[in-house]
Amino acid sequence: MKCPNCEREVRSKKQCAFCGHQFDESEPVKTESIDSYIEESEVIPKTKRKNNVLRILWSVIKLVLTIFIIFLLIAFGPKYATKLWEQYGFGNKQSSQVETTESVAEETTVETTEETTVAPTAMLNASVDTSAYPLTKIVMELANDSTTVDRNQLELGVVSNDTEKPIENYSLLQEGNKFTISFNNPAIESVAANEREQTLYLRSEELLIDEKIPVTLPEVMVDKERFDFLNEVIGSQENISAAITKVGEKTPFVHADKSAENSYLFSWFILNRVMEAVDKGELKLDDSVTILNALKAKDETTGVALMEENETLTVEEMIKAVIQQDVTAMNHLIQETGGPNAFNVWLSENQYFATKVTNLLNTDENGHVSGVVTNTQDVLSLLNLFAENKLVSETADAQLKEWILQTPVTEKYPADIEGVTRRYEIASTDTDNNVQSYSAIVETEEGNYIIVASVDKVSETTVKEISSVINRIVQFLRTGNKEITDSEPTPAPESEETTVAVQENQEAPAAPAAEPVQSRYGADNDGDGFADSIWDEAGGYYRPVRWTQGADGLYYYEFTE
Structure with missing residues (x-):
């Protein structure tokens, strides 16, 4: 309603809130219907509120990002x-402004740069x-x-006689910044066996490492006469790597050791891993x-491959x-122990640094096997x-x-x-025709020795040469003799005829007990170049055998009884 005095809209029916005029009952008060007021009033639309869940989710995403x-x-x-700093040269140069005066009226600012060397502080x-x-x-x-x-x-190696010798076979283990x-150490080789002072070098352009570490090798007691003889015998042969030691000694004789494809030594x-x-x-x-066909060695025509x-x-x-x-059996056992990668990890953990699986093992028609590499020093350690x-x-x-006593016989x-x-x-x-190798623990009456040899360039005479070298080495290790002597067997002395009185009902004296037989191979009575019997450890006697030649050129035996 409206005040009759000021014409303003008021709510009270007794007094105007604006002018203070008091209403009499006789004064007419103007009123409007609620409907007309609503129609004339401006309707303000209600604002829709955003979805709170989406807003919270978006805030979380922004925080995570x-x-x-x-x-x-x-x-x-x-x-x-x-x-980036080094790539664009900012870290290698320092700039300075040098002010020079060419004339009284002209001043020129010349920018000069000086090269600085970044010290390898990694x-x-x-x-x-x-x-x-x-x-x-x-x-x-x-x-x-x-x-x-x-x-x-990394570039790793040793300096010997002012000559750097790179080291390629090593293991690398990182834990944090260590x-x-x-x-x-290649200083163990015969050519450097007497050197004690050594310098190890480690370089890395990416890591800013250029270290030379002087090392004094421990003093080792070696049999100089043995080393000189072995160096003479082994060194006279071309393309031969060798590692020889007496069981229990810490310092082996090592000559020209290098890695080569050689599954036979591998x-x-x-066998160790399995x-x-x-x-x-x-x-x-x-x-x-x-x-599995996928694990069969290529061109292998015997054994498991069939x-x-x-x-x-x-x-x-x-x-x-x-x-x-x-070779096919080798592939399957490598797979049974975790596969090539796991096998290589095991080799590294056991400090066989030069030995690794490089591919599926395969063989060719000449019996050469590819897919693995090793060296004589790793085999000697095993x-x-x-x-x-x-x-x-x-x-x-x-x-x-x-089981190893059943390995094929070789002319080496x-x-x-x-x-x-x-x-x-x-x-x-x-x-x-690619690689000839021999490895053995040789037990003798004087002691036990390990001989590992490998020749990577094979000729028609290589097998005989290896046989001759092994013969000389074993004889020297046993007796100290440096020359092979073809001594005739000494006949047993004729015993004098004696008479032993034996009383009635008295047993004759027992014959002396025979010496225990320790040789693996028996006599070759038929002269065919092969032993007619093999010593049977379980039975304690020689068992007759029959020899047959396999497709791979090796001779195999089987017991005939």
Whole structure:
């Protein structure tokens, strides 16, 4: 309603709130209907509120993105900022403004730059451990915790007689900003056996490392006469690598050691890995191994390769096949122990630095096998443990030694060496025209020795030359004789005829007990060049055998009774 005095809209029916006029009942008060008021009033539309859930979700996403960007800047910002800084030259040059006066009226500002050298400060410290020489370890600490060390970035080697010798076979382990490099020191080789002062170098352009570390090698006691003789005998042969030691000695004789494709020597590592898995319960000897065509060695025409796909053999049968140099069996056992990558990790963990699987093992028509590499020093390290029953365990080592006695016969080992009571050997086929190798634990009456030799350039006379070298080495190790002597067997002295009185009902004196037989091979009575019998450890006697030649050129025997 409206005030009759000021014509303003008021709510009270007694007094105007604007002019204070009091209403009499006789005064007319103007009123409007509520409907007309509503019609004339301006309607303000209601504002729709946004969805609170979506708004909260978007806020969370923005917060997460912000945190992630900050993390990336902290983690990788310094690294890439440094690279960009160095790439565009900002970190290598310093600028200065030099003001020169060419004339009284003209001043010219000349900008000059001076080259500065960035000092390699990525390395904080380094130490060398030679307590297990020839195993050598370099432990280094980097300044940057986030730096990742890659083998491809490193150059490692030794300086000997002012000549740098790169080291390619080593293991690399990184933990945070510390990393350890382990390798067999090449100073152990015969050509440098007398050197004690050595310099190790480690370089990396990417990591700004250029370190030269002087090292004093531990004093080792070596038989100089033995080293000189072995160096003379081995050194007279071309393209031969060798590692020889007496079991238990710490300093082996090593000559011209280098890595080469050699599955025959590599089979030692397969046997070691499988027997270790059996000893730990990861495999069982009676577990079935399924034959797969994808794991069959190319051009192999004997043994496991002839079996149909999905046929099975036990782990023990596969081990015995490997001992007979079955390459397809090697592929299957590598796969059973985790595959090539896992096998290489195991090799590195056990400090077999030069040994690795490079591809699926294959063989050619001449018996040469490709796909793995090793060297004589790695094999010697394994055989040293095996000879002392420390390879896996006493039980596992004894079982493996029994199987190793069944390896194929090779002409590389002379048949007429005296004084050898037993040997555990693995050798290449005599028909391999690429690599010839021999490895064995040779047990003699005077002591046990390990001989590993490999020739990577084979000629028609290589097998005979290896046989001659082994003959000279074993004879020297046993007797100290440097020349081979063809001595005639000394006839037994004629015994004088004696009469022994034997009383009635008295037993005749017992014959003296025979000396225990220790030679593996019996006599060759038929003159065909092969032993007619093999010593049976279980039965304690010589068992007759029959020899047959396989398609691979090797001779195999089987007991005839």
